[in-house]
Amino acid sequence: MSITLKILKNIGKGLLLILSLWLLAIMSIVFYMKGINPILLTFYVIMSLAVNTGLLWPGIFKFLAKGEKSRKRVLKFFGIPSAVLFIIFYAAVIFYIQDLPVILGILSVIAFLLMVIDFKRPESLSKSFAKKSKCSRLSLLGVPAIILLVLMFISVPMVENYLTSLFKQAEEKRLQAIQSATIKTPAIDGKVKVYPLHVGDTILAYGQFYGGFDGWVGLTGYFKTLVDENTITIPLYTYLIDHPDHGLMMVDAAINWEQANEHDGFYNHNYMVSRLLTVKNEYRLTTEQELQVQVERLGYKLEDIKTVFMTHSHDDHAGGLRNLPNSKAVISKEDWEKGTSIYPYSFDLVKDDLELFTYDSGEFKSFSKSLDYFGDGSVILLPTPGHSPGHTAVLVQTEGYDLLFMGDTPYTLNHMSIEEVRQLTLGSVEEEKQLEATRNLQKLVDAKPDTVMLFAHDYTDYQSDYIEKFLIDGRFSEEELQNIRDYRSKIFDDKWKLKPGNMPYYIPASGDKETGNVEFK
Secondary structure, three states, X not given: OOHHXXXXXXXXXXXXXXXXXXXXXXXXXXXXXXXXXXXXXXXXXHHHHHHHHHHHOHHHHHHHHOOOOOHXXXXXXXXXXXXXXXXXXXXXXXXXXXXXXXXXXXXXXXXXXXXXXXXXXXXXXXXXXXXXXXHHHHHHHHHHHHHHHHHHHHHHHHHHHHHHHHHHHHHHHHHHHHHOOOOOOOOOOOOOEEEEEEEEEEEEEHHHHHOOOOOOEHHHHHHHHHHOOOEEEEEEEEEEEEEOOOEEEEEOOOOOHHHHHOHHHHHHHHOOHHHHOOOOOOEEXXXXXOHHHHHHHOOOOHHHEEEEEOOOOOHHHHHHHHHOOOXXXXXXXXXXXXXXXXXXXXXXXXXXXXXXXXXXXXXXXOEOOOEEOOOOXXXXXXXXXXXXXXXXXXXXXXXOOEEEXXXXXXXXXXXXXXXXXXXXXXXXXXXXXXXXXXXXXXXXXXXXXXXXXXXXXXXXXXXXXXXXXXXXXXXXXXHHHHHXXXXXXXXXXXXXXXXXXXOEEEEOOOOXXXXXXXXEO
């Protein structure tokens, strides 16, 4: 072999090694993220590294074959253990019922390929196997291939029936929860009413929520979200708006039953990308928290909700759109084009009635551009990019006060002090956009102190003792507005700096608690 061919061959092997190491790194992160024991995972990585290098350069492990190069020995000593561990890990944390027909199909194809190889070169499989008669060899491979193929076709309707039964049981529980509750009668008084709906919870890393000053920035920050085990439980809020002029509306849609209970199936619609890079138990959703149950207990119907204003496209805000197929989803053109690439399934039922907007209504107070959605000043959409490319804040102007729906630009009220408390940011230009958006929101509230800030993930007593408690009837009274102003003055000074006793810190999980907690000092 010429030197040139040797060089090209080694370059090709090097490229194959880089590709295999990249795939190994991805799967190892996925396995770690989904709770595989670190010791077993380390052993799996070592075995996989050995089999990858040994197959490309078998001479490295000549000691296994008494001084001879042998890829078969590499497969025996390293390939089998790594394959067994992969199967165990996959079955434990990634396998989903919809995978069954695919797995059976793959096994059937492998058996057929082995049968073809045996027909052409039987000695390549095994010398002892090659000594059997051709009929015996074909039977030993062909029969399993046919059986696996038949099982694949049988499993398809079985899986579908199983999933259908799960959804049917969930629907029955949903209807029971509605029928067993006291249904309210909405007041018809010509006033805007807003109801906070706590639609489940999500588990995420404490640093994702509060680590913006501690290296949780950009890709580094995202990587930390995959592997950090200091987690907290955060609520998911959406808001139902009963508007006398524009009917029933919502800001964001939170999650749905399938995301929380059939997580892998929900994310399997995107070629497993989101499914692999999300945590299987990241969402919690009780029957009482489901969107349909909460909306109908308030005396409304999901089918009567006309418009959903999306602050952004992330799945913990968009999953509930699958409960609202009759609604028009309103989302910024930029966020739709740049932010929905891994969340298409959430928008699947509303994509034909989607309204993409740009901010063409000119300046609005502290914002250089805005969109007066209905043209009457009742709903103003404001650009707050950074957390996502086209993130939007929604301002609803009512008689006596304004409601400002923040989405995720700041996660909680305390996050409004952006020089002291900061969530994970995308870094660079996007981070600056997010900080500038928050400053504009600060100025907006300063200009009109009766503006009530509403957040999508606020777990503090601001949300529970003020927002949820005061909006039980959909309206704030003058006394309640004053209580909210007083609360803000206890949290911040006039420069949006936190006063003592309001700086968050992490309390690790203890006892039987699954996640840690956040306290303030």
